[in-house]
Amino acid sequence: MRRVVFTIVIVAVVLFSIGPFMWILNTSLKSPQTIAERPPTIIPDLQTEFFAAAVDEHNFMRYVGNSAIVAGLTTLLAVLVGTLAAYPLARLRMPWRRGILSLVLAASMFPQIAIVGGVYRLLLKLGLLNTHPGLVLPYTALTLPLAIWILTSFFKEIPSDLEDSARVDGCGPLATMWRIFVPVAAPAVFTTAILVFIYAWNEFFFALLIMTDPAVQTLPVGIAKFPGEYMVPWGELAAAAVIATIPLVVLVLVLQRRIISGLTAGAVKG
Amino acid sequence: MNSERKAAYALVAPAVFIVAVFVLSPIVQAFINSLYRDTPFSPKTFIGLDNYRTLFSDSVATGTIEFTLIFVIVSTALEILIGLGLALVIHEHFKGRGLVRAAVLIPWAIPTVVAGVMWKYMLNDQYGFVNLVFYGSNVANYVAWLASEWSARMAIIGADVWKTSSFAALLILAGLQSIPEDLYEAARIDGANAVKRFFRITLPLLKPAILLALLFRMMDAFRVFALVYVMTQGAPGGSTNVLQYYGYQKMFPEQQFGYGSAVSVLVFVMIAIVATILIRTVRTRIYES
Structure with a gap:
């Protein structure tokens, strides 16, 4: 029981710390079509178009x-x-x-x-x-x-x-x-x-x-x-x-x- | 002996020179400039304390001072609480602790500008994760968090708490590591439970570390700038404006160099008060040990 609670605490700590970064990483790996979807999708389609655009166009x-x-x-x-x-x-x-x-x-x-x-x-x-x-x-x-x-x-x-x-x-x-x-x-x-x-x-x-x-x-x-x-x-x-x-x-x-x-x-x- | 002294001065000289030219002299100039009206449109004139009178009577300025103080107090209080929690967790022995510690360090390492962009997007009224969590697929209810006064203020405070709690956690962790293990052993033999051990041993012995973290965080909170610049630019209606951002607006985009300097002196004085307390605390700690 104690162990389960502690594991939950650890997971919460890790999510708190890296969650926002994961969301921006997730966003960066979407395609221009999926990024515009509402409600936002959780699973990215692992496209690198935005990286290419940031590097080439910007x-x-x-x-x-x-x-x-x-x-x-x-x-x-x-x-x-x-x-x-x-x-x-x-x-x-x-x-x-x-x-x-x-x-x-x-x-x-x-x-x-x-x-x-x-x-x-x-x-x-x-x-x-x-x-x-x-x-x-x-x-x-x-x-x-x-x-x-x-x-x-x-x-x-x-x-x-x-x-x-x-x-x-x-x-x-x-x-x-x-x-x-x-x-x-x-x-x-x-x-x-x-x-x-x-x-x-x-x-x-x-x-x-x-x-x-x-x-x-x-x-x-x-x-x-x-x-x-x-x-x-x-x-x-x-x-x-x-x-x-x-x-x-x-x-x-x-x-x-x-x-x-x-x-x-x-x-x-x- | 004499040659040792000469060598010592020669070695310290470059550091003292750089700090004097790029930090100390500019501070003195800020004090002097704050006594002048210095804009590109009129000749530089000495006006005594007029800039300070404006600073304490102008409603935009006083609103900015008010939110700066709210920001400093609320964010540091939360950072210490969350930092304490984080420190207690990463102090425990468990498998993968190194990785968890690294994860806790990530918010500290991320550029503040990037943290601001992240939270702005997390709170976005169209695609934000926060709206997804609160309203799911009910997109009609999605809220523009940064558009109304109190939620925007909470957002700035929240982003700062997320970014800097890990620094507080590290200072408190150092305090935890200095508590001898046998104290806990003795308490355990006396039948004290975990809660009792925390309040009777951990918390009292952590007091110096917590105080240090509190003051460090406070001094830093007075300097908040990047989050405001990226997330709200002081909007809506100046409700999230803070002194360092206000001073920047006056000094650079508006070119009111004298008045901007007065704002910067006010920030300096506020931090100096906290710093004096900090230095006193640290000194007493040295004498105690």
């Missing part, structure tokens, strides 16, 4: 490419700069250590709306509106707090005898970081990279305002501004939504454990 792969470039570059930059900063913040004696850490953390809590005006005007001045770096730079700033938070808490856990033996061997702080910490921290660096990538892949607010030229827009903007003022082309839109989501579903399925440990790293260690 040139949707362009958005995928832009998202891949922006999210990829953001990940590289945030992880690199974040690792450099996290090492001294965790291991070296320096004045202002706590101050810098709290300032960086506070930065992650600011609302995007309070930042976007200044960022927009700065990018305008630098001629970086509607360019990939114009999005990568603010994304790096917005994800650095997360990267520094996870990496600092990880670096703190590494036993100091590793560090001491490197010192005895005559390594300076830079060499110690590079030879000892970076290899040991590889899993944490990887976790950070996944979270930053997902953030940059999904971000909408800055992308909407900085990328007004469709040629450089990322996936979320492409989907939000999907053509169709009066009639929403639901089939193509559903296919586009599925294309934007599949990489994330794969990431989550493969790296579930890492993502959970990364997200809770800050919370557990307080």
Whole structure:
């Protein structure tokens, strides 16, 4: 009896979590005839016309490419700069250590709306509106707090005898970081990279305002501004939504454990 | 020693520079700009706190503030409740737990824009799944959920709850994992049943994790934007407008840079209050342990 109830609960949890995605996936696999049926049919006829239309007519792969470039570059930059900063913040004696850490953390809590005006005007001045770096730079700033938070808490856990033996061997702080910490921290660096990538892949607010030229827009903007003022082309839109989501579903399925440990790293260690 | 300090500063410098240029300096500018009338049609003039006076007297603005607060309170409360439920389930040991955990993570991983599109379609008045569930083949009764005030508000809140409960669940799960198993053993020997164990052990020991999840979710809820942009654009009649969307409308499509900045400062202050509470809570936790 208990077992039956628990199984029902599990099924409910899974349906709650993936149900809406299944419905949009279902919709994307219908043909233009079945999608217009009322009441809506539950079983799709497994057509790929909408995917073909999203890719060919709406040139949707362009958005995928832009998202891949922006999210990829953001990940590289945030992880690199974040690792450099996290090492001294965790291991070296320096004045202002706590101050810098709290300032960086506070930065992650600011609302995007309070930042976007200044960022927009700065990018305008630098001629970086509607360019990939114009999005990568603010994304790096917005994800650095997360990267520094996870990496600092990880670096703190590494036993100091590793560090001491490197010192005895005559390594300076830079060499110690590079030879000892970076290899040991590889899993944490990887976790950070996944979270930053997902953030940059999904971000909408800055992308909407900085990328007004469709040629450089990322996936979320492409989907939000999907053509169709009066009639929403639901089939193509559903296919586009599925294309934007599949990489994330794969990431989550493969790296579930890492993502959970990364997200809770800050919370557990307080 | 001196060289260590120099190396430390050199390593931290790029991060501090990027954050200062792209986050801190824009915040300061927002505060300053909020004191000006700054539109393309007239010269930039200093007007003191006039923008804030408008913000608290204009009925569209106050309606927006009202719904933002409703949204923040209702959605975070629901997210914590559902997150707690999810966390309790994925904390249990059972076959296929990894897959269930991955499924729970899916709403968190899905782009918010996509979540908005999904729910808009789920609630569609012609082909929506929600109508199919409520009215079956009786298509004449299908409802345009996003067209009336309260159902549209519920839809925005519901979509956010669906999207972010899993994040709350993960923070609470981390709390659950830190409760030692022998506490439950001891309670079991004393004859406490599952309900008693939950209220006497689990819930009190989860309090810090729940508080943390609550505050994190609250701060994030103040920043809601994409769901509103995709699902309703603030309609019907501004009933689903939220501060971040309102500020965006003023600052960008309407080009009222000064007034938009005042809106953004208000969001900032609201979040800062929650953040201060959060930081205090976390600090006390460190001292306790």
